[in-house]
């Protein structure tokens with residue numbers, strides 16, 4: 299096997315334990331000593347009941363939150379310990395994000411939303427537009443580019459979010475319950491589309507869900523319970 | 533980024549519109565205040581210098597009461613001709629002022645006797661422009677020109693006789709006969725009731741002060757040159773026992789009023805800036821509170837904290853700049869309107885006791901001050917955004933994403 303893309307080593311996350319003052323607030327242990335490897339090209343689901351730590355895990359991987367203990371390595375480089383600006387630049391290059399809902403900036407049109415990471419990267423206008431339209435095409439929304447998010451259905455909004463997450467060719471797309479606000483048919487369609495992108499373009503997806511229909515599409519499923527990894531189903 | 537900030541501004545149209553309204557009305561109010569005060573101040577300076585002060589006066593050294601010098605001194609001939617020869621000087625005239633008693637068959641009044649040189653006086657003073665009847669001196673040495681109130685107090689008309697009595701150098705009383713040459717109405721009670729203008733030579737004779745004057749008064753072609761001319765000629769004046777004073781030193785009440793008005797303007801400016809600043813702060817804070825999740829999304833996508841600060845700063849700048857532009861338009865329009873039709877103000881009445889003053893004030897824009905205030909408002913808007921912007925930039929991304 300090749301070298302892992304992302305490695306978690308004994309990673310724990312305790313919320314509300316920042317009580318460095320006197321006394322001891324116990325805090326909520328959301329993740330407990332997780333050690334996992336992820337490889338490029340994976341299409342992996344993180345499963346588990348509500349409160350099991352799925353969001354926390356994805357946030358830590360995506361560097362939008364920091365672990366309390368343990369170490370996260372990306373392409374064998376430590377990411378914990380980087381400054382806010384470095385982390386932002388790192389995310390801009392390596393990650394795409396899809397959240398459960400309200401992903402899109404309401405004042406920007408679909409194509410402008412998709413463009414945003416390229417704007418941050420300083421890609422010239424014409425190239426930016428072309429790449430964004432292509433990404434919209436990949437998610438089947440080439441005709442909806444000029445619409446504002448509030449004129450799109452929930453499923454369409456999530457597709458735009460996926461387009462935005464892949465437009466800058468990140469190493470990994472992190473999707474936290476991308477289908478939670480969708481009906482099961484739309485959810486299945488979104489997942490099929492993601493799987494298609496994974497197969498055709500080799501884009502790595504890590505997503506969380508507790509929906510069996512969604513989980514059935516995954517090629518690797520990690521089960522979380524109370525912040526701990528259960529048996530891994532492949 | 534600019535496009536994003538621009539569109540964010542119009543997300544909550546009502547709130548943004550209200551903030552813009554408060555900025556523009558605040559600025560318009562400030563502009564109106566500035567224009568009004570400055571226009572009144574200009575008129576005050578014009579009238580006070582026109583009616584008595586002139587631009588510069590050379591008085592005897594050591595005079596206590598600069599408005600009506602209690603000391604006289606010999607007319608400083610070489611200083612006077614040097615001053616007159618200067619290209620910046622419009623006219624120079626001499627005056628002798630003292631108190632006296634003026635009487636007709638109907639009664640007597642205490643007055644300020646002003647001995648003037650009619651030909652040059654007409655160029656340093658505006659009193660002749662208020663003439664209602666008769667003429668501003670006929671060349672007769674026994675001419676007297678008085679105000680209409682005094683004329684009616686004494687029940688005299690043009691051509692009728694008056695006697696002026698004054699104290700000579702050795703406390704003896706002297707009197708001379710005069711004939712009313714002209715009657716003026718300036719609108720100022722003190723000038724219309726309490727001053728009698730007579731030719732300088734006659735005034736000197738009555739007072740027993742031949743060759744002596746209270747002051748030389750000069751007007752310049754440009755009033756702003758007063759300090760410069762004053763400092764250049766001061767030495768020459770001193771050589772002949774005189775002290776050269778600018779109108780601001782003589783008419784210190786006018787100067788005091790101007791200072792007071794300026795101070796009020798500053799206070800009003802600060803209050804309005806504070807109100808506008810709080811309005812912008814409120815708008816920005818509210819819109820930020822609603823958008824925490826959005827900032828979380830932007831930060832997750834890779835926006836650096838500084839970019840968030842710049843975005844909010846740009847929004848505040850737009851808010852301030854649009855509000856300021858609207859305020860300039862609004863204020864400018866109101867000032868232009870009142871500049872044409874004039875504004876009827878009771879200020880005229882209040883001041884008219886000691887100065888002739890038009891009750892109609894024609895506002896003039898003071899663009900340097902207005903643009904300064906507008907720029908100030910833009911800066912205030914930006915400052916109001918600093919706190920919220922820094923707070924928005926410091927969010928923990930994962931937590932911001934949890935909020936809805």
Ligand SMILES: Nc1ncnc2c1ncn2[C@@H]1O[C@H](COP(=O)(O)OP(=O)(O)OP(=O)(O)O)[C@@H](O)[C@H]1O
Pocket residue numbers: 313314326327328346347348349350351352353354355931
């Ligand atoms: N910011 C926080 N502060 C305190 N506790 C938190 C915070 N975020 C999560 N938790 C707690 O950590 C645990 C794991 O939460 P997490 O959101 O990762 O679970 P999840 O599997 O994503 O749940 P869900 O399916 O409801 O989204 C929960 O007990 C939750 O209450």
Ligand SMILES: [Mg+2]
Pocket residue numbers: 352353354474475
């Ligand atoms: Mg979750």
